[in-house]
Amino acid sequence: MSRFGHTELPQVQKQALRAARRLQWIWLGILSLTVVAMAAVMGNSQAMKTAWIEDMLSFLPPLAFLIGARLATRTPNERFPFGYHRAVGVGHLVSGVALAGVGLLLIADGGSSLMLGERPPIGVVSVFGTPVWLGWLMMLVALASCIAPVILGRIKRRLAEQLHDKVLRADADMNRADWLTGLATAAGVAGIGFGWWWADAAAALVISVSITKDGWENIRDAIRDLTDARATTVDNSAPHPLIARINSRLLKDPRVVSAQTRARDEGHVLHVESFVQVAGSEVEVCWLNELRRSCAELDWRIQDLVLTVTAEPHQEADSSA
Amino acid sequence: MTRMSRRPAALLILAGVLWTSGCAEYPADPDRSLAQAREGELSVGVVEHPPWTDLSGQHPAGSEVELISSYADRIGAQIRWVPGSESELVGLMADHELDLIIGGFDENTPWASEAAPTRPYATPGDDPGRIVLVEQGENALLTDLETYFIERRTR
Numbered sequence: 001m002s003r004f005g006h007t008e009l010p011q012v013q014k015q016a017l018r019a020a021r022r023l024q025w026i027w028l029g030i031l032s033l034t035v036v037a038m039a040a041v042m043g044n045s046q047a048m049k050t051a052w053i054e055d056m057l058s059f060l061p062p063l064a065f066l067i068g069a070r071l072a073t074r075t076p077n078e079r080f081p082f083g084y085h086r087a088v089g090v091g092h093l094v095s096g097v098a099l100a101g102v103g104l105l106l107i108a109d110g111g112s113s114l115m116l117g118e119r120p121p122i123g124v125v126s127v128f129g130t131p132v133w134l135g136w137l138m139m140l141v142a143l144a145s146c147i148a149p150v151i152l153g154r155i156k157r158r159l160a161e162q163l164h165d166k167v168l169r170a171d172a173d174m175n176r177a178d179w180l181t182g183l184a185t186a187a188g189v190a191g192i193g194f195g196w197w198w199a200d201a202a203a204a205l206v207i208s209v210s211i212t213k214d215g216w217e218n219i220r221d222a223i224r225d226l227t228d229a230r231a232t233t234v235d236n237s238a239p240h241p242l243i244a245r246i247n248s249r250l251l252k253d254p255r256v257v258s259a260q261t262r263a264r265d266e267g268h269v270l271h272v273e274s275f276v277q278v279a280g281s282e283v284e285v286c287w288l289n290e291l292r293r294s295c296a297e298l299d300w301r302i303q304d305l306v307l308t309v310t311a312e313p314h315q316e317a318d319s320s321a
Numbered sequence: 322m323t324r325m326s327r328r329p330a331a332l333l334i335l336a337g338v339l340w341t342s343g344c345a346e347y348p349a350d351p352d353r354s355l356a357q358a359r360e361g362e363l364s365v366g367v368v369e370h371p372p373w374t375d376l377s378g379q380h381p382a383g384s385e386v387e388l389i390s391s392y393a394d395r396i397g398a399q400i401r402w403v404p405g406s407e408s409e410l411v412g413l414m415a416d417h418e419l420d421l422i423i424g425g426f427d428e429n430t431p432w433a434s435e436a437a438p439t440r441p442y443a444t445p446g447d448d449p450g451r452i453v454l455v456e457q458g459e460n461a462l463l464t465d466l467e468t469y470f471i472e473r474r475t476r
Contacts, residue, residue, distance in 0.1 A: 044437075119351060119458020121437030124467040129475045131468040133348055135460075195349035197458045 004072045004268045005083030007303045016162040021069065023159070024062040027152050027175075031058055034145045041137040044120045046113050047188030047203035048138055050106050051181050054211050055145070060098055061171035061218075064091025068167055072267055082304070088267030092167045092222035100215025106208030110201050119197040122189070135193050139186040146182025149175035161234055164268050164301060166221060169234050174214050181207050230318070231263040231270050239318065242270065242302060246295050247321035250276055253291055255283075260317035263302075272305040275314040283309055348460035354420045355396070355461040363398040365389055366410035366454075368424025373451065376404050385423040385453070388442060392469050411435050414456050421466075422454040430454070437463055442470040 003009055009017065038052040071087035074080075122138070124131040153175030160169035184203040191199020221236055231240040243261050250259035256276045263272045274295065292307040313319065346355065367386070369376045374383040381402050393400045403410065403419060410422045411432055422436060427449040430438055437457050441450025455463045 121455065121458055121463055122348065122460050123437070123440060123463045124471065125440075126471045129471070131464075131471040133460075133464050135348055192458075192460060193348040195351045195460075197351050 003075075005074065005076055005085060005304075007269050007300060010300050013163055013300065016159045017069065020156065020159040020163060020165070020168055021066065023152060023156060024066055027062055027149075028059065030148045030152075031055060031062075034141075034148075037141050038145065041134060041141050043122050043134050043138065045122065045135075045138060045185075045189055045192065045200050046110055046118075046120060047185045047200050047207065048142065050110060050204040050207045050211075051142060051145075051185040053102060053106060054181055054207060057099055057102055057211065058149075058174065060095035061167060061174065064088075064095045065165065065167045065171060067091060068267065069165070082266065082271065083269075085266035085269055086226070088165065088167055089222055089226045089265075092170065092218060093226060095167070095170075096215050096218025096220075096222050098215070100212055100219055103208050103210075103212030103215050107205060107212060110204035110208055114198060114201040114205065117197070118201070120192055120200050122192055133193075135189045138189045142182050142185035142189070146178045149178040153178070164234055166225065166234060166236075166265075166267075170214075170218050170221065173217075177210060177214070180210055225265045225267075228264040231265040239320075240265075240270065242272075242299055243318050244320045245298055246272065246274055246302070246305075247319065249295050249298060250274060250291065251321055255279055255287070256291075258313055258319065259321070260314040260319045262314070262317035266304075269301045269304065272302050273317070274305065274307045275310045275317055276307065277311065277313060278309055346461040348464055350459040350461040352417055352456070352459060354456055354459040355465055358393075358398040358420060358462070359396050361399060362401050363389075363393050363396075363421070364401045364403060364419045366403045366405060366413060366419045366422035366424075368405065368407050368410060368422065370425035373425030374423055385425065385451070389421065389423060389453070392466060395469060396465070407432070411454075414454070417456065420456055420459070420462060426452050426454060428452055439463065439467050440470060442473075 035052065035055050038048065038055060042048045042052055068088035068091040071084045074084045076083040122133070122135045125134050125137065153172045156168055156172035156175065160172055184206045188200040188203025191203070224236070231243065232238060233240055240263060243263050246261045247259045250256050255278045257279055259274060259276045261272060261274045263270045288307060288309065292305060295307065296303055296305045350356065367374050367376060367381050372383055373385040374381060381404070390400065403413065405413070407424065410419060413419045414422060414436055426432070426438065428438065428441060429449055430452065432454060435457065436454035438452040438454060441452055443451055453466065455466060
């Protein structure tokens with residue numbers, strides 16, 4: 001796995017991809033253990049149930065990443081002339097919709113528990129003949145289960161930047177926010193212990209709101225890329241800097257009068273169309289070819305670059321340099 | 322975090338632990354069922370279901386009646402027996418009139434969302450295990466009763 005479609009990955013990205021895939025497999029393993037442990041001590045706590053469902057949903061982004069990264073390596077063919085890079089975006093959207101849908105359901109569930117004043121009963125379990133209040137085990141598991149994702153989330157975020165992978169980035173952000181889930185769950189159960197029956201449902205509401213928020217952000221970002229919005233940095237905060245770099249590279253050529261570039265995010269790589277206006281009325285194929293090659297060399301993400309000479313500047317394409 | 326700001330956090334946790342251990346009950350009852358039972362009365366609904374409960378005599382009898390009586394002795398409570406049908410008693414429990422309901426209920430009781438079933442009180446050998454219904458969310462009483470079930474078996 002050293003390429004995305006026709007794109008040969010640089011050494012740094014090759015290593016990042018390998019590390020990210022290994023990390024996601026480890027994470028799936030940890031997640032499976034967490035889900036089993038949570039189910040074992042879940043009892044009647046609404047907060048525990050909500051946190052458990054969140055853990056089940058946490059399987060989606062790493063799976064979307066692993067499947068997307070594998071499909072994206074396929075080379076373009078006649079049926080898919082642009083390659084399979086969009087697989088990443090599709091995975092992103094699917095996990096976003098699942099998160100938001102279940103998040104809303106859980107808000108309704110937690111809200112109704114709170115309104116109906118349901119009082120969660122939590123009894124004791126026998127640990128080798130010693131009675132132990134199940135609430136202690138719940139708090140222990142809830143807090144322990146948020147250690148790994150917070151650490152892994154930090155590493156995943158760095159790898160996501162290197163790979164320009166938004167699914168991995170969204171997954172990393174969800175993991176990093178897992179401490180909230182752990183803390184809210186433990187607080188809810190601790191509240192039950194103090195006789196505050198509402199603490200549990202309130203904690204469940206906090207968790208389900210955070211799930212819905214994750215889902216909404218995933219949907220928004222995935223749709224933005226799938227509808228060919230201007231390519232941005234991996235955190236969607238700014239236009240992708242490569243756009244301006246391509247323009248300034250084009251303008252370096254003495255024959256280019258003005259240049260505009262539009263780029264869309266295909267997942268890991270960008271599809272780029274650049275328009276140049278030149279002095280004079282003729283261009284040579286070899287000059288155009290050389291200019292294209294010099295742009296494509298700027299970065300591994302822009303191997304799929306189309307360069308055209310037009311009489312008028314392109315209206316919507318970005319002319320910043 | 323600096324050394325200075327870590328110390329109050331540790332003190333806060335220590336205070337929390339001391340407070341919970343110093344507290345009369347953790348977990349606590351939202352409606353103080355266990356505390357009220359210790360001060361006087363434990364209200365127990367009884368559904369006729371021999372051999373676990375038997376209402377044919379002048380006083381309630383049966384193995385579950387004996388079980389709850391010895392539990393009440395342990396916590397120093399007087400028992401107020403309230404005979405009735407399952408749905409009547411569950412309704413009374415929802416109005417906080419009852420602490421427990423007995424009547425040979427098993428683990429698969431359909432009342433699990435109206436009242437909290439305890440763990441099976443006898444050995445898991447009898448299938449399905451027999452349980453007692455506790456008022457929903459009264460976790461001090463539930464925990465104390467279940468602790469009694471476990472200790473009774475190990476003795």
